[in-house]
Amino acid sequence: MSTPQEDLAPPRCPAVPTTAASAGDRTEPLPVSSTHLAALPLDQVAVVHSLGGQRAFRRRLLELGFVPGTPAVVRNVAPLGDPLEIEIRGCRVSIRRAEAEQVVVVAEPPAAGGGPR
Amino acid sequence: MSAALAAVPAAEGALPLVALVGNPNTGKTLLFNRLTGSNARVGNYPGITVERRVARGRLPGGLDVDMVDVPGAYSLSARSSEEQVAIRSLLGWGTPAPQLTVLVADATQLLRNLYLVLQVRELGLPCVVALNMMDEVQGPPPDHEGLSRLLGVPVVPVSARTRQGLGALQQAIVDALQAAAPPPLVLPYPPGVEQDIRAVAPVLAATWQVQGTRARALALWALTSLDDEDELRDIPAELREVVAARHRQAGERDLDQEIIAARYAWLDERAAPLAQGLGRRDLTDRIDAVLLHPVWGFAVFLGLMLVVFQSLFSWADPLIGVVETLVEGAVVLAHAVLPAGFLADLLIEGVIVGVGNVVVFLPQIMLLFLFVGVMEDSGYMARAAYLMDRVMKAMGLHGRAFVPMLSGYACAVPAIMATRTMERERDRLLTMLVVPLMTCSARLPVYTLIIAALFPPSELFGVLPVQGLMMMGMYLFSTVVALLAAGVLGRTVLRGPRVPLILELPPFRLPALGSVLRLMVSRARVFLTDAGTVILACTILLWGLLSYPKLPEPGPEATEAEVVAFEAQALEHSYAGRLGKAIEPAIAPLGFDWKIGVGLIGAFAAREVFVSTMGLVYGVGADVDEESVSLRERMQRERRADGSPLYTPLVGMSLMVFVALAAQCMSTLAAVKRESGGYKWPAFLFVYMTTLAWVSSFLVYQVGRLLGLG
Numbered sequence A: 001m002s003t004p005q006e007d008l009a010p011p012r013c014p015a016v017p018t019t020a021a022s023a024g025d026r027t028e029p030l031p032v033s034s035t036h037l038a039a040l041p042l043d044q045v046a047v048v049h050s051l052g053g054q055r056a057f058r059r060r061l062l063e064l065g066f067v068p069g070t071p072a073v074v075r076n077v078a079p080l081g082d083p084l085e086i087e088i089r090g091c092r093v094s095i096r097r098a099e100a101e102q103v104v105v106v107a108e109p110p111a112a113g114g115g116p117r
Numbered sequence B: 001m002s003a004a005l006a007a008v009p010a011a012e013g014a015l016p017l018v019a020l021v022g023n024p025n026t027g028k029t030l031l032f033n034r035l036t037g038s039n040a041r042v043g044n045y046p047g048i049t050v051e052r053r054v055a056r057g058r059l060p061g062g063l064d065v066d067m068v069d070v071p072g073a074y075s076l077s078a079r080s081s082e083e084q085v086a087i088r089s090l091l092g093w094g095t096p097a098p099q100l101t102v103l104v105a106d107a108t109q110l111l112r113n114l115y116l117v118l119q120v121r122e123l124g125l126p127c128v129v130a131l132n133m134m135d136e137v138q139g140p141p142p143d144h145e146g147l148s149r150l151l152g153v154p155v156v157p158v159s160a161r162t163r164q165g166l167g168a169l170q171q172a173i174v175d176a177l178q179a180a181a182p183p184p185l186v187l188p189y190p191p192g193v194e195q196d197i198r199a200v201a202p203v204l205a206a207t208w209q210v211q212g213t214r215a216r217a218l219a220l221w222a223l224t225s226l227d228d229e230d231e232l233r234d235i236p237a238e239l240r241e242v243v244a245a246r247h248r249q250a251g252e253r254d255l256d257q258e259i260i261a262a263r264y265a266w267l268d269e270r271a272a273p274l275a276q277g278l279g280r281r282d283l284t285d286r287i288d289a290v291l292l293h294p295v296w297g298f299a300v301f302l303g304l305m306l307v308v309f310q311s312l313f314s315w316a317d318p319l320i321g322v323v324e325t326l327v328e329g330a331v332v333l334a335h336a337v338l339p340a341g342f343l344a345d346l347l348i349e350g351v352i353v354g355v356g357n358v359v360v361f362l363p364q365i366m367l368l369f370l371f372v373g374v375m376e377d378s379g380y381m382a383r384a385a386y387l388m389d390r391v392m393k394a395m396g397l398h399g400r401a402f403v404p405m406l407s408g409y410a411c412a413v414p415a416i417m418a419t420r421t422m423e424r425e426r427d428r429l430l431t432m433l434v435v436p437l438m439t440c441s442a443r444l445p446v447y448t449l450i451i452a453a454l455f456p457p458s459e460l461f462g463v464l465p466v467q468g469l470m471m472m473g474m475y476l477f478s479t480v481v482a483l484l485a486a487g488v489l490g491r492t493v494l495r496g497p498r499v500p501l502i503l504e505l506p507p508f509r510l511p512a513l514g515s516v517l518r519l520m521v522s523r524a525r526v527f528l529t530d531a532g533t534v535i536l537a538c539t540i541l542l543w544g545l546l547s548y549p550k551l552p553e554p555g556p557e558a559t560e561a562e563v564v565a566f567e568a569q570a571l572e573h574s575y576a577g578r579l580g581k582a583i584e585p586a587i588a589p590l591g592f593d594w595k596i597g598v599g600l601i602g603a604f605a606a607r608e609v610f611v612s613t614m615g616l617v618y619g620v621g622a623d624v625d626e627e628s629v630s631l632r633e634r635m636q637r638e639r640r641a642d643g644s645p646l647y648t649p650l651v652g653m654s655l656m657v658f659v660a661l662a663a664q665c666m667s668t669l670a671a672v673k674r675e676s677g678g679y680k681w682p683a684f685l686f687v688y689m690t691t692l693a694w695v696s697s698f699l700v701y702q703v704g705r706l707l708g709l710g
Helices: A055-063 B028-035 B085-091 B107-123 B144-151 B166-178 B191-207 B212-225 B237-250 B255-274 B282-291 B296-337 B342-359 B362-378 B380-393 B399-407 B412-421 B425-437 B443-454 B466-491 B513-547 B560-573 B575-582 B584-590 B594-602 B609-617 B629-637 B649-661 B666-676 B680-706
Strands: A034-036 A046-051 A071-077 A084-088 A091-095 A103-107 B017-022 B041-044 B051-059 B063-069 B100-106 B127-132 B155-157
Touching: A046 A055, A055 B255, A091 B107, B017 B028, B017 B085, B017 B107, B028 B051, B028 B063, B028 B127, B028 B166, B028 B513, B041 B513, B051 B166, B063 B166, B085 B107, B100 B107, B100 B166, B107 B127, B107 B144, B107 B212, B107 B255, B127 B144, B127 B166, B144 B155, B144 B255, B155 B166, B191 B212, B191 B237, B191 B255, B212 B237, B212 B255, B237 B255, B282 B296, B282 B380, B296 B342, B296 B362, B296 B380, B296 B399, B342 B513, B362 B380, B362 B399, B362 B412, B362 B513, B380 B399, B399 B412, B399 B425, B412 B425, B412 B513, B412 B666, B425 B466, B425 B666, B425 B680, B443 B466, B443 B609, B443 B629, B443 B649, B466 B649, B466 B680, B513 B575, B513 B594, B513 B666, B560 B575, B560 B609, B575 B584, B575 B594, B584 B594, B584 B649, B584 B680, B594 B609, B609 B629, B649 B680, B666 B680
Parallel strands: B017 B063, B017 B100, B100 B127, B127 B155
Antiparallel strands: A034 A103, A046 A071, A046 A103, A071 A084, A084 A091, B041 B051, B051 B063
């Protein structure tokens, strides 16, 4: 079964992220501007910081290119609020909100702009 | 365990095998269709329900090859036996090993596609990369020559849609089949990963007899795939142990992330500059603005679903009528030609009627797959799943389960075939297990008969017609039960590790007519050859039960009334009649007598047969339909031993609930057997539905009696 680390609650919008919490967050402290992918406004570029959740799920997202350091954008939200369409490395993929909440991202300052599009 | 790596030896004189591998939504199947003739053989991978499609392709120079269309995968890493198909097909674990792999990559989303290419190149397998969808690239096209140099294998730009580049791809396949295998790619990994590889490789050498770079690549596969929860097959215990040990030792390190990030870092640095083009999405985005709109999106979706449903429900009717007329003609002809006797009866009542029972499903199957094919190929199916996922998710179902569920209101058989549109076995099984609960059109005659006989036309509150309300209530009841069953089964029987939903909304494209037709024909063929045989066998068995042992027939001078009376006696005397009496104690608590029991047994052929069997049993002849007044009146006259009427409204309710929930359709069970690849799931379906039906009818009847309704 899952290790205690995998059972940790998903990192929900850590407003004061001073403690390293998630499974993927073992090396760097969380920057202040971090949030999760599901909380990101549409078309706002953010950089993947770490992935939480169970191993199978983390691995699959990593394989789809959700590697820490990669810019990602939410391009669309389904009318009923789920799933979300994400653009990453020039590819688009839709994942469910519960899963997007496990992807901790750091918003890029608007000035840095650009993004994958 | 070295057997795990032993490929099934190719049959003598077999053609070279070429595997087509790629991410989902790369146009792989269209390319497969373009490269092969219309002769695909469809089977299952051993032990799982993943379809294996093989077809012959002719290459330049008259070289014939067998091509296998490997199910789409984002990666070779696996945690389920289903995901394991990708690596099994490439290395030939338990399936024939291909001589060459054609990696199909979407040129508009190249980087993610190259991840899989890298894995195959690390294994050192001979391969050719087909850069598909070149016609849709916006911006600079990928530098295929640069990519070819980088990856060390031929990279051919093609478009399966426009057929551009197909000749060059075929030539590249011929050349690669004749060339020596290219040296494998060796990627740099962080020092920690390199140590893990060195620890795992010797175990691979000992168990799977692989060395060198192949062992290195398989060590990476094992490190990213194996854990305590995986459902992979044929993995040696020593390998599991060493991988688990490495993960334990890793401590703070996330091995998956280190390995995958290293691959992407390599791609970002070297491949990204060669593949700058993106997909052309402006038109798609404009269409999506409507189709994914909170109001218009659902309006279009519901409109389309209405068309699908209407077509299955009524447009298929004329075609079904043609099939039925042909069967009747064949029966008449056979009666005229064959000398009367056992053989004639077997051929006519068993074989001809049985074949009719199979063929009668074809119009609905082909119509449904016409819609499914067009929706899949145009990209709409993914949108439908995107729209409906939120609703379906609540019941543990996949967004794509909507179309099969809706089709289930017409007929469960094509609906079960349509579960193919879902990639994951668990999603398919769950949908297959609940679709037979939907009110299919074969239940309607039974409901009509019962409602007409037992619920006289009247109005509730002076306006609402009771009969119509009853019918609507049955639809509502079946829908609610199906959704609840999905919720329960998904949390119990089909519970498994949660896997993230991954959905892609591909650009809108015009569906290729040929491909859609091919899908329709291949589904029809699969149904005929596989489910059809089971249905035929069941028809013959039921015919035997209902006709034997025989009573001496009345002479030719017998009146019609005598013949009808004889038919009723013969049925009572038959095995089915005896079986009906034998099960009477079991169905008495539901309010049923043995005659209803015989009807329920006959209904196993198809639910609407219940009506004609009741006609036989009550001696009003088999040529009755649900509108028959004589059958209705006969039912109203039927008395129990104590003289009270048998058919009270409460018994009617109990009977309708039973018909709604029981797995009373051999064709459905045959379709589930076909799609789930064995007898386990149809057996489960039969037991769970019939138990549910019995318990529900029991509650309806007994609680109703306690309330003084009976």
